[in-house]
Amino acid sequence: MRVAITGRKVRITDSLSERIEKKLSKLDKFFESDALAEITITKERSMNRVEITIRNGGLIFRAEDVAADPNEAVDKLVDVLFRQIRRNKTRLEKRLRKDAFAEINSLLPQEQEEPEQKYRVVKSKKFPVKPMDVEEAILQMVLLDHKFFMFRNIETNEINVVYCRKDGNYGLLEPNE
Structure with missing residues (x-):
């Protein structure tokens, strides 16, 4: 997975960049090598807003967090993205890297797997578009x-x-x- 890190009002050090790339490498098993992970760190007063967007074959995974320490936010966001992928596993198996879930399936007992969430449309509305x-x-x-x-x-x-x-x-x- 390719990684692009951008800092807004904050300098991205080599150590921070390396740490982010190492954390994101945990998600490599799900994506093809041409997937792009865009990380934006924005300094807002005394806090850091960290946004991670991963683009892979038409799919977009996104998470954001605000924390004093950008490392802390990145740790949390990688976990959030991992859960997003795992929660939608059956829908994603067709669109992510072949055998992307082989390791997860071997690590997780069946009872720990989250039930598949059903997406329901509860209301449909048509209206003129002015x-x-x-x-x-x-x-x-x-x-x-x-x-x-x-x-x-x-x-x-x-x-x-x-x-x-x-x-x-x-x-x-x-x-x-």
Whole structure:
């Protein structure tokens, strides 16, 4: 797995970089060699926000944490990602590296395996998608008191989604193609 580490308002030392790569190597058994792990460490006041995103064959695994020590956050996030992969094992077996779960299956007794989680759609809704600019879409989302809002971007004529981020700012999702 390829690893890219970025520091924002913080210097990434060689020892920190090596430690992160060593921790992430625990996840190598699940991914092909061309998988990309992007780690971003951002200094926020006295804390460090650590985000890990792993891209592999169209799948994206993501986890983030805030801690005083970035090493502590990385340790926690690798465990979180490991649990995400294990929890969704049956769905992922077809899409991850061949024999990715051979080691886990031999290490874990059957009773410790987590039951497969069923994803259920409890509500489906159709509505007209009005053309508008991003600013108007954010206003609509705020007025409706929603966390996200889908709209047709008047500039690109594509379906976009605006959403409220944890930090109170807004994000925009746009299709890539």
